[in-house]
Every structure is written in structure tokens, then in C-alpha cells.
Amino acid sequence: MIKDGEVRSKCSYCNGDVCGSSKSGTTIMKNHLLRCKEYPPNINKSQTFLKFLKSEQTHASVDDDLVAEKRSKLEVWKFKQDETRKALAKMIIMDELPFRFVEREGFQYFMSVAQPNFIFPTCWTMARDCYQAYLEEKKNIKSFFSKCSSRISLTTNTWTSCQNLNYMCLTAHFIDHDWNLHKKIMNFCQISGHSGR
Template identity: 45%
Template sequence: MSSVEEIANPGNSNTPVEHKLDASMSSSKTKVRHPKEKSRKGSEVWLHFTKIYKEGCKKPEGAKCNYCHNTYAWLSENGTSTLRKHVANCSKCPYNHEIKKQKTLSFQSVKEEGSENSLRLWKFEQDACRDALAQMIVKDELPFRFVEREGFRHFCSVMQPNFRKLSRITVARDCVTLFSNEKKKLRNLFMKSNQRICLTTDSWTSLQNVSYMCLTAHFIDKD
């Protein structure tokens, strides 16, 4: 109310009250901006396309797909609906999980009589890749920080871009989960077979003066 009273009592000024109100409102409107107008983000489609420029021109005249290298005429005034449709249907785009017309086939070795390889449908699964990675860490006796090294991450990005990066803490948890699952399988095997198990222990000291003890279990399975 204080600001309204000051405008209503202009004092010695010859400016009408209506003109002062209009001036103050117009100045306030020019200062206030919508949050979207401050920093307008670009479309996500430009993660898959590259703009094409002519020499001496600042505005793009086309767009090129980063995967199949097809070009489309595109101006800055046009929308990106055509480019979005192309990304969704691009057969070479590694981020398309489901392709309706084509499916991926792979040869997988199976232990069956009279067959060495088997032709099966393949589908990317993040959980299956994490389980295989935990098995590799255990079998090859690799450190957990191996998954954070630059070479391994570059290899994964080239081989399968859909594979999400993991930290050494996540891989350590996956190895513990793998151990628990294998322990349950082995316990169920011994409970169902009702067979005898022979345990053998061996202990030794390494050159670094570190003591080890190994426990080996021998048993006869169905094979």
C-alpha cells in the first residue's frame, strides 16, 4: 500500500498518475522472464544426429544420422519429428532394444550329444551381463577395480553400448550374490543325491610369508 500512496501523491511532478502506473508496469514486464526462456535446452535427437552446415552459413541446412549416415534436409525452423522417427526405426542404432522385423541370432556352445553349437535367439539383458562379469572376475582372479579401468570400459562401449557402467562396489556385491546362489545349488545337490563326500585339506606358506589353507571336496556325481 505504501507504493500506491506514493504514486497517488506525486507531489510537484506534472506527470499524470495513469502514465506513471503504465510506465512502472511496462518496465516490470520487460524484466520478468519465464524460466524456460533463460536457457532453452536442445532436443535429445541431436545425440543421434549431426547438423550439416554450408560454407559461410551459420544456420544448418540438414542433419546426418550418426549410425547409418543417412542425411535429411532440415532447417532450424522445422521440428524434429522426422528425425525422431528415423532414430526409432534405424536398424543400426545400438539403443533400439526391440526391432520388430529382425531378430539377432547367435551360435552358443551346448554340451549335448551329437551337437557342438546351437543356433538361438539373442537378446541383450543387463542382469545376464552382470552375472557373466562376476563369473569372469572370480575365474580369472581379477581385482574389482578392473571394471573401472579405461580399457575395459572402452571395450564394453564398442562391443555393447547398451551395457551400463558398473563400479567396483557393485561388482563386489554381484560376486557375493553369485557365491550365495552357487552355495544353494551345491547344497541342494548334496541333499538330493545322498552321496558321500571326502574332504582333503592342505596348508602352505608363500614366499611372502603368508599362510594358506585349501579345502578340497571329492564326490561322485551323476556323470
């Protein structure tokens, strides 16, 4: 571009006016990129990777026939310690694993190969993370029920554990706005005894 009778260059990231034409070499643009706030490496200096999102099955019309095809999408990914710990807490809860699972040699070996940057939490930290996940889920459920207009069905179930302890569980069943059936445990407590009658 020409400005005030002088040939100028324009930055592709910030659209800023950079003095000097393309004929004068790349040093001027290189120096500008070191200061440019829109240049991607200046925005995020931590290393990122590309990952495929889960493929979504779509249907395309080929010669008036619907054909199923899978499309994957690329996105930028970088390691985040906090999110990885939240995912680990979710795994402990979903798979009913002991908190000491994070201190087992096999798991630590696997993670050191899969993600060497992961800092291993202690079993006490894992217990706190699981409790924090419970508090967040409780908050989300309360928020959902305050806006929910569908009916909620409550059921109870009692059983005796292998340690000969009796438990009772209160479960809510409901359908959301997208017609998906949900089952959420509302309360779980130890009781003195129960009968199958």
C-alpha cells in the same frame, strides 16, 4: 474361409477370425496385427539378434562309415544387463581379477565396442555381485549335497601368500550322477601358521 456365407480371413499367429477377404486389401489384416497378442513383435518389442549356439559334434553314417559332423543351432538373443553382470562377476572370480578391473580403461573401451548398452558397475557393485554369486553357489551346493547319494572326499591344503599370510582351504571331491568328477571349495580361511610336516 467362409463363415455365415461371408468370406473371412484367418490370422496365422492367433488363428483368430478376421473380417474381410484377401481381395479387400491388406489394411484389415494390418490393423489386426497391431492388436494381435501372438504376433512376435507385440510380444517382445526389444531388439533381438540371432546367434549360433556352440556346435555339437555328431556322427552320421555315410556308406556304412561313421563320419563326424558339426551342427550349429540358431537361437534368438537379446542383451540383458543383469545376466551380463552375473557373467562379469563369474569372470572376475574365475580369473582371480581385482574388483577394480571393471573401472579400467581397457576393459571399458572393449565393452563399449562389444556391447554399447552395457552399464558399467563400480568396483563396490562388482564386489556385491561376486558375493551374491557365492551365496547362490553355496545354496546350490547345499541343495546338491542334500540329494546326493555318492561319497564325498574332503581334502585340505595350506599355503603362504606373497603377503606372508597363511591360508587353509577345505575342498570336496565327488562324482555326480553322470559320472563327472567335481571339485568344490567348501571353506577358505586365514590361519595363524602352518608347517610343511
